[in-house]
Amino acid sequence: MNYILKMSFRNLARNKRRSFFSALAIAIGTALLLFMSATIRGEMRGSLELTINLRTGHLQIHTEDYKDENLSLKRVDMIEAPLEISSQIENITQVKAASPRLNxxxxxxxxxETIGIQIIGIDPPSSANAIYREGLVDGEYLAADDREGVLIGLPLAESLNMKPGDSIDLIINTSEGETDEQRFTVRGIYTTDTPGYDKSTIFMPLAKAQTITRTENFASMIYIxxxxxxxxxxVKEAIQAPGYIIEDWEEMNKLIIIVEQLSNAMMFFFNLMVLGVTSTVxxxxxLMAVYERTREMGILGALGMKARQVKALFLTEATLLALGGVMLGLLIGVPLVLHYANVGFFIGDMGLSAKSDFMFGNIIYPYPTFGDGISVSIAAFLITILSGYYPASQAAKMEPVDALQSNN
Amino acid sequence: MEIAKLTNITRVYTVGEVETHALRGVDLNIGKKEFTTLVGPSGSGKTTLLQLLGCLDQPTAGKVLINGQDATLMNRNQRADLRKGTIGFIFQFYALVPTLTAYENVELPMLLMGKKNHKSRVMELLDAVGISDRADHRPDQMSGGQQQRVAVARALASDPLLILADEPTANLDTENGEQVMDIMRKLNEETGTTFVFATHDPRVIKYAKRIVTLEDGKIIKDEAK
Incomplete structure (x- = not known):
């Protein structure tokens, strides 16, 4: 078998440029698939993380009839004495933060100018809201007893040309089905790097939000x-909240999970397309090699080389090409993916609002996994060997007497 | 006993609706230690006859016995096995594997037979054809005469009973052609290996012990010298 390997290797070296470009085609395919799989995974993972961090939390407690998208302020749809419940939940070891929110x-x-927005009343000191404190780009963060201050998102501030200290008027729906208008001061400007969310969400302290919406001692949910x-x-099992329901992130993000599964299916077809093009190359x-070496196949046949040995010769050439191509692909793809996984790449505003089931940041960070690297490499390797099967069979089919009469 | 026995061989090539009779009822026996030349004009059937003797092709009708085995009843792989241990080939166009050195070209039939510890035998064969100093050279680094000598050594590598040579001197100048023929004649006398040539080169014919003349697919003369 060693002589088959030796001959295959030297056959590839015969036309170095052609072999190199064939291996390069496999390498580009492999690197592209590595990048795409890491990007899709990073995008879905980032979207889920953002949605959990900004909207749903890992767990959420609310009433049975509360619907996030309705922003209902009816007391029957709200949680009473939310701070007491959240402080109890924070005693559970695995809980990082539990905090009431009023939407x-x-x-x-x-x-x-006037713009429709969502107002969220938060407990400012809670670490559940650290993302907004850490995302402050100008001005100050909110204090729990601040009665006039609000935090506004960077895209909203930019579009209305607002800065800290500016006065704005907020018209807010109340639990009585009416509206109340009050003047507030822009205390600070935050960003979560999620333009769709930041441009339509304003924060104020929970106590003030309760007062203005006439929902004192009530909140829309406990965010955990x-x-x-x-x-x-x-933790879901350990939480005691009689009369309320507890939903976990999977139940609240069904759409993201379905879209992730759909993305995986689409990625499979994308893989097939890229590998299909590579296999054609x-x-x-x-096939060119078989055509060029027809007479040589005749000589080998005359010397007693059997059809399966001729087939093995070409399949070994395909295997060597696959090996070289996949390794080159990993050499190109892995540093590329790791670089972008570190710095990310800017995609801008995807145009999704704060109420959307999806949250997209303006930067995608590809998320490479060892499993994706292995599966892409194996797929590229196997497809290359399979694409060598037809030419190898053609070579094996040649009758020595016909092959010897060829001019090639 | 004959090394090869061809009985009533017919070979018809069909291209479209046109049939070409390359051989028409040929009978031929090749005995041990023969040094036989097939002669005749182009299209007389020399190469076809050589290909049938080499089990590279199958006759349209008739029987081909090689060392007592009926090659017409064998499939492609069985014929490959028969060739491997019994028949060596020398072609007009040298026909070395271009990516292998002289040493590796001679070694190849031994590897295909699964022989081990063959290094000394390869060198012995290269020495016998006077090319051992070119053992590490690839075909494109050797002259035509040198390549054909490597081809002779390769043909002998499997210790065949029969070596078939199709126009072995056609691409060689007089000096190289005679050197190659001298080597083959010497090997025939020293090892008893049977040689059959297809040629119309008088330099080859003068070395032959037996001359078989073909014309229009038939043997018209078979004479011993």
Whole structure:
């Protein structure tokens, strides 16, 4: 078998440029697939993380009839004494933060412009809201007893040309089905790098939000973050909140999970397309080699080489090409993916609002996994060898007497 | 006993609706230690006859016995096995594997037979054809005469009973052609290996012990010298 390997290697070295470009086709295919799989995985993972961090949390407690998208302020749809419940939940070891939130809809008016927004009342000191404190780009963060201050998102501030200290008017729906209008001061400007969310969400302290919406001592939900996502089921089991329902991140993000599964299916077909093109290049290269070496096949046949040995010769050439191509692909693809996994790449505003089931940041960070690297490499390797099967069979089919009469 | 026995061989090539009779009822026996030349004009059937003797092709009708085995009843792989241990080939166009050195070209039939510890035998064969100093050279680094000598050594590598040579001197100048023929004649006398040539080169014919003349697919003369 060693002589087959030796002959295959030297056959590839015969036309170095052609062999190199064939291997390069496999390499580009492999690198592209590595990049795409890491990007899709990073995008879906990032979207889920953002949605959990900004909207759903790992767990959420609310009433049975509360619907996040309705922003209902009816007391029957809200949680009573939310701070007491959240402080009890924070005693559970696996819980990182539990904090009430009050969601209301409203309109912001500044100078001559008005924009529809979502107002969220938060407990400012809670670590559940650290993302907004850490994302402060200008001005100050909110204090729990601040009665006039609000935090606004960077895209909203930019579009209305607002800065900290500016006065804005907020028209807010109340639990009585009416609206109330009050003047607030822009205390700070935050960003979560999620333009769709930041441009339509304004924060104010929970106590003030309760006052203005006439929902004193009530909140829309208790938002819970865990140290480890894997503890979700255990914490859900441990929480005592009679009369309320507890939903976990999987139940609240069904659409993202379905889209992720759909993305995986689409990625499979994308893989097939890329590898299909690559395999065509390899098949063409090996068919050219068979055509160019027809007489040589006749000589080998005359010397007693059997059809299966001729087939093995070409399949070994395909295997060597696959090996070289996949390794080159990993050499190109892995550093590329790792670089972008570190710095990310800017995709801008995807145009999704704060109420959307999806949250997309303006930067995608590809998320490479060892499993993806292995499966892409194996797929590229096997497809290349399979694409060598037809040319190898053609070579094996040649009758020595016919092959010897060839001019090639 | 004959090394090869061809009985009533017919070979018809069909291209479209046109049939070409390359051989028409040929009978031929090749005995041990023969040094036989097949002669005749182009299209007389020399190469076809050589291909049938080499089990590279199958006759349309008739029987081909090689060392007592009926090659017409064998499939492609069985014929490959028969060739491997019994028949060596020398072609007009040298026909070395271009990516292998002289040493590796001679070694190849031994590897195909699964022989081990063959290094000394390969060198012995290269020495016998006077090319051992070119053992590490590839075909494109050797002259035509040198390549054909390597081809002779390769034909002998499997210790065949029969070596078939199709126009072995056609691409060689007089000096190289005679050197190659001298080597083959010497090997025939020293090892008893049977040689059959297809040629119309008088330099080859003068070395032959037996001359078989073909014309229009038939043997018209078979004479011993």
């Amino acid at each position: 209301a809809s409203g309109i912001v008016a500044f100078k001559n 973050l865990l140290h480890e996502m894997d503890d979700t089921a255990a 390899i098949m063409n290269t090996l």
